[in-house]
Structures are given as structure tokens and as C-alpha cells.
Amino acid sequence: MSEATFASRLNSAMSLRHMKQVDFVHAAVGSGVRLGKSHISQYVSGKTTPRPDVMRFLARTLDVREDWLAGKDVPLERDSVEPRTPSPQQSLNPSVVNSHGSAADPTPSPKGHPMRRFTKSTKLDNVLYDVRGPVVDEAARMEATGTHVLKLNIGNPAPFGFRTPDEVIYDMAHQLPECEGYSASKGLFSARKAIMQYAQLKNLPNVSIEDIYTGNGVSELINLSMSALLDNGDEVLIPSPDYPLWTACVNLAGGTAVHYLCDEQSEWYPDIDDMRAKITDRTKAIVVINPNNPTGALYPKEVLQQIVDLAREHQLMIFSDEIYDRLVMDGLQHISIASLAPDLFCVTFSGLSKSHMIAGYRVGWMVLSGNKNVAKDYIEGINMLTNMRICSNVPAQSIVQTALGGHQSVNDYIVPGGRIYEQRDYIYNALNSIPGVTAVKPKAAFYIFPKLDVKKFNISDDEQFALDLLHDERILITRGGGFNWQEPDHFRIVYLPRIEVLKDATTKLTDFLSYYRQ
Numbered sequence: 001m002s003e004a005t006f007a008s009r010l011n012s013a014m015s016l017r018h019m020k021q022v023d024f025v026h027a028a029v030g031s032g033v034r035l036g037k038s039h040i041s042q043y044v045s046g047k048t049t050p051r052p053d054v055m056r057f058l059a060r061t062l063d064v065r066e067d068w069l070a071g072k073d074v075p076l077e078r079d080s081v082e083p084r085t086p087s088p089q090q091s092l093n094p095s096v097v098n099s100h101g102s103a104a105d106p107t108p109s110p111k112g113h114p115m116r117r118f119t120k121s122t123k124l125d126n127v128l129y130d131v132r133g134p135v136v137d138e139a140a141r142m143e144a145t146g147t148h149v150l151k152l153n154i155g156n157p158a159p160f161g162f163r164t165p166d167e168v169i170y171d172m173a174h175q176l177p178e179c180e181g182y183s184a185s186k187g188l189f190s191a192r193k194a195i196m197q198y199a200q201l202k203n204l205p206n207v208s209i210e211d212i213y214t215g216n217g218v219s220e221l222i223n224l225s226m227s228a229l230l231d232n233g234d235e236v237l238i239p240s241p242d243y244p245l246w247t248a249c250v251n252l253a254g255g256t257a258v259h260y261l262c263d264e265q266s267e268w269y270p271d272i273d274d275m276r277a278k279i280t281d282r283t284k285a286i287v288v289i290n291p292n293n294p295t296g297a298l299y300p301k302e303v304l305q306q307i308v309d310l311a312r313e314h315q316l317m318i319f320s321d322e323i324y325d326r327l328v329m330d331g332l333q334h335i336s337i338a339s340l341a342p343d344l345f346c347v348t349f350s351g352l353s354k355s356h357m358i359a360g361y362r363v364g365w366m367v368l369s370g371n372k373n374v375a376k377d378y379i380e381g382i383n384m385l386t387n388m389r390i391c392s393n394v395p396a397q398s399i400v401q402t403a404l405g406g407h408q409s410v411n412d413y414i415v416p417g418g419r420i421y422e423q424r425d426y427i428y429n430a431l432n433s434i435p436g437v438t439a440v441k442p443k444a445a446f447y448i449f450p451k452l453d454v455k456k457f458n459i460s461d462d463e464q465f466a467l468d469l470l471h472d473e474r475i476l477i478t479r480g481g482g483f484n485w486q487e488p489d490h491f492r493i494v495y496l497p498r499i500e501v502l503k504d505a506t507t508k509l510t511d512f513l514s515y516y517r518q
Contacts, residue, residue, distance in 0.1 A: 007046030187214030296442020
């Protein structure tokens with residue numbers, strides 16, 4: 001059974017039955033089937049095929065033959081009298097279903113008509129963000145009952161004792177009276193000037209102050225930049241594993257996220273041959289996440305140069321997510337890919353959330369560089385969307401100049417004896433000492449992406465693994481599939497907690513894996 005054939009038939013049957021992805025999730029609850037939205041999205045996009053029991057459930061719910069859904073040359077319609085599993089719409093009231101297949105409230109409105117229901121946009125059907133997904137929801141439910149959960153799922157420094165530099169807090173407090181109104185849509189002059197100078201230090205070519213855009217974190221700007229670029233069906237190359245917001249924003253903008261592989265056997269560097277093989281006439285851009293989240297990889301100049309050469313050959317834009325560029329360890333140096341591509345149009349993203357431990361301030365920016373002549377119309381679109389959101393957080397912008405100038409306190413964390421450096425070394429060694437677990441040593445950021453021996457642990461569902469770990473040991477991690485990794489054999493750990501906390505967590509993980517079999 002090929003993923004493409006199964007996905008094609010699943011989508012056609014869903015269209016025929018007027019069903020959405022969420023309908024399967026609701027139906028699964030009533031049928032006792034373990035099925036999350038992330039699983040359905042993987043099936044619909046053709047990234048994977050279901051287990052036999054899930055295949056039977058899908059066929060029964062869609063009222064189609066199981067062997068047809070699996071790709072065999074047989075009729076679609078079932079010849080069995082076995083009753084179909086009612087869809088969530090029908091279970092509400094089987095006699096009241098509108099023309100779109102969504103249930104109408106049987107309670108009449110004042111005019112005697114069925115009450116209209118409002119459903120989410122179908123644009124969200126292929127949007128996933130499991131960093132804050134179903135497993136996190138379960139953790140929140142557990143916490144609401146008084147259960148303590150160790151959260152190793154999100155890169156949020158503040159809860160783990162990382163403090164904002166005093167100078168930053170002092171300067172913001174003193175500038176608040178001047179930050180009560182809107183700024184220019186691109187941002188305060190002082191902030192953009194400091195960012196421009198930082199871009200110059202990173203050797204980004206052809207950058208003026210008009211090429212700097214501040215945002216409420218990099219997240220807002222990723223969404224904005226994709227919305228301004230993509231038409232329906234346009235393709236963007238995105239790494240696998242990725243930071244899932246990139247894939248989500250491409251899909252939300254109507255584009256298609258095409259994932260190129262990063263090679264675990266080669267320090268998680270991008271597989272250039274795989275990247276090349278996935279370029280089509282619909283490809284508009286390549287996304288590079290360097291330093292990488294979730295792997296902690298740092299790409300050397302020769303790898304970046306190969307990506308530039310490929311973008312040059314096919315006339316592609318480059319989007320480079322560099323939010324962790326000041327969290328590089330082992331004496332290595334971060335290189336901005338835009339510095340190698342003066343003849344290409346590049347958009348580079350960074351911010352202060354991680355390097356200055358102020359994730360809650362939401363301070364991010366993007367820098368346009370290189371050959372801007374080929375992107376004049378696109379830049380007009382960026383400016384339009386930037387104006388529409390008025391401006392980013394003005395008090396947060398006010399401290400950009402302070403944060404980028406002077407002593408960088410983050411440097412104290414990423415050298416031997418520093419918290420992030422020592423915690424990185426501890427988690428790397430601890431994970432690799434667990435039977436059935438291996439991990440590549442991260443060079444940057446504060447994430448590690450260990451691999452599980454799926455044969456040893458009989459793992460076929462990484463979301464189930466994350467849920468089981470949460471229930472048994474009260475540890476919250478993010479599954480590999482949440483980063484658009486197609487195999488159920490990885491998960492991400494945030495190593496921001498102090499070593500004594502990480503030690504407790506890895507001891508519990510070791511105990512858990514000593515008996516766990518899915």
C-alpha cells in the first residue's frame with residue numbers, strides 16, 4: 001500500500017462523505033480508538049499509512065471498503081450490511097445535517113429554522129503545532145488535578161531560573177512613558193538601527209534600515225512572510241525535522257510544505273541531494289533553520305554554500321531562521337547564510353527571546369538582504385501586511401538597542417562551567433547511557449533530539465509514547481512527529497533545567513524504558 005494512493009483515496013472519500021479531519025478524532029473517542037489530529041493529518045498528507053485497526057476504523061467511518069481505501073482495485077462501496085460508524089455530525093442528530101455535512105442544532109431559532117453552527121476554517125486542516133498539542137493538553141489536565149509535571153517540551157528559559165539581564169529591565173522601565181503610542185509599522189528607529197548594525201556584523205549584504213522589520217517574536221514574522229509570498233500550490237522546501245511553525249504557516253498560506261531530510265548520521269546536516277530532488281517548477285523558496293531546532297545542529301560554511309548554490313541554480317529565495325545564533329558552543333562560529341548569497345534575495349530572522357531570556361517580551365525581527373530588485377512586488381506585500389498589524393510591541397522594541405550593545409550575558413552560559421554548556425554535556429551523556437537510546441551532541445541552542453530503538457521498545461506511535469511517559473513518570477516531552485519527522489523514533493528534550501532536575505528526569509526515563517513496550 002503506497003502512502004500516495006491511500007492519501008488520495010482517503011481525501012476523495014472524505015470529500016464524498018463531507019467529512020473533516022476533526023470528525024475522525026471525535027468518532028474515534030466514541031469507538032475507543034486511539035487517534036489524534038496529528039495522525040489524521042499525516043494520513044491526509046500522504047506522509048504515512050495507518051495500522052490495520054485504524055484502517056478498519058477509517059473505512060467503517062467513511063462507509064467504504066477497507067481494501068479499496070488501502071489501494072486495491074475494487075469498488076469503493078461496501079457490500080457488507082455492517083452498520084457504519086456514525087460520524088460526529090450524525091451522532092449529534094442524524095436527521096439534522098446541512099448541505100456541507102455539518103450538523104445543525106435541532107433547536108429551532110426564533111424564526112423556526114435550525115440553528116446555524118460555525119466551524120473552523122478548512123485552512124487549518126493541515127496545520128499542526130504539537131509543541132503545544134494534545135499531549136500538552138493532557139499535561140494541563142493532570143496539573144489541574146494537582147499533579148506536578150516536569151515540562152521538557154518548550155524552550156522557555158524563565159521557568160528554569162534564567163533571568164533577564166538587569167540592564168534590560170532597567171532600560172525598559174525608564175522608557176515606558178515614551179512607549180504608550182504606536183511606533184512606525186516596521187519598528188522604532190533605535191531598534192531597527194541596532195538590528196541593522198548587528199546584521200552588518202553578521203556580514204549580511206545590501207541592508208539598509210528600511211530592510212528591517214520588528215515583530216512580536218519571530219513567529220509573527222514567519223506567518224507574515226509566508227502570507228505575503230504564497231499562492232495556492234506554491235511549494236517551500238522545509239527541513240525535516242523542522243520547527244513546526246514553518247510548515248504550519250506555509251500550509252495556512254495555501255502553499256505546500258515539502259520536507260527535505262536532515263541526516264542524523266552527518267550531524268543532522270541537510271541532505272543536499274534530497275533537497276535537490278524535491279525542487280519542482282512550483283518551488284519558490286528554501287527554509288534553513290540554523291542553529292537548528294529541534295536537533296541543536298550548527299551548519300558549517302561548506303553546507304551553507306551548497307544550499308546557496310542550489311538556490312542560485314533554481315532561482316529560489318532563502319528564508320533563514322537564526323533565532324539561536326548567539327547560543328553556539330564549543331568555540332564554533334555561526335555563519336548567516338545570507339552573507340554567502342549577495343546575488344540572491346534572502347530573509348533572515350532573529351530576536352532576543354532566547355539569547356536574552358525574555359521569551360515573554362516577544363522581540364523578534366527579520367532582515368531583507370541581497371538582490372532586492374527581484375522581490376520588489378513581494379516586498380510591497382510584506383509592507384502591506386506590516387502596516388495592517390500596526391506595529392509590534394513598542395516597550396519590547398525599546399530595549400533592542402540596549403540588549404544588542406554591551407556585554408552579552410548569554411556568553412557566560414555557553415562556555416565550560418556555564419549552565420547551558422554543562423547541562424548540554426550532562427543530557428548528552430545521560431541519554432546515550434540508556435539502553436536503546438542514542439543522541440547526536442548538539443552544538444547550539446538548548447535542545448537535543450534523541451533516537452529510540454523502535455524494535456526494542458516496539459514503538460509504532462510516538463504520540464502514544466509521549467502520553468505513556470507523561471502518565472507514568474510525569475515528564476512532558478515533544479514527540480518527533482511534532483517536528484514533521486516521519487518515523488516514530490525520536491523525541492525532543494529541552495535541557496534548560498538544572499543538572500539535578502535533568503538527573504532526576506533521565507533516571508525516570510531509564511526506569512520507564514526498562515519495562516516499556518508499546
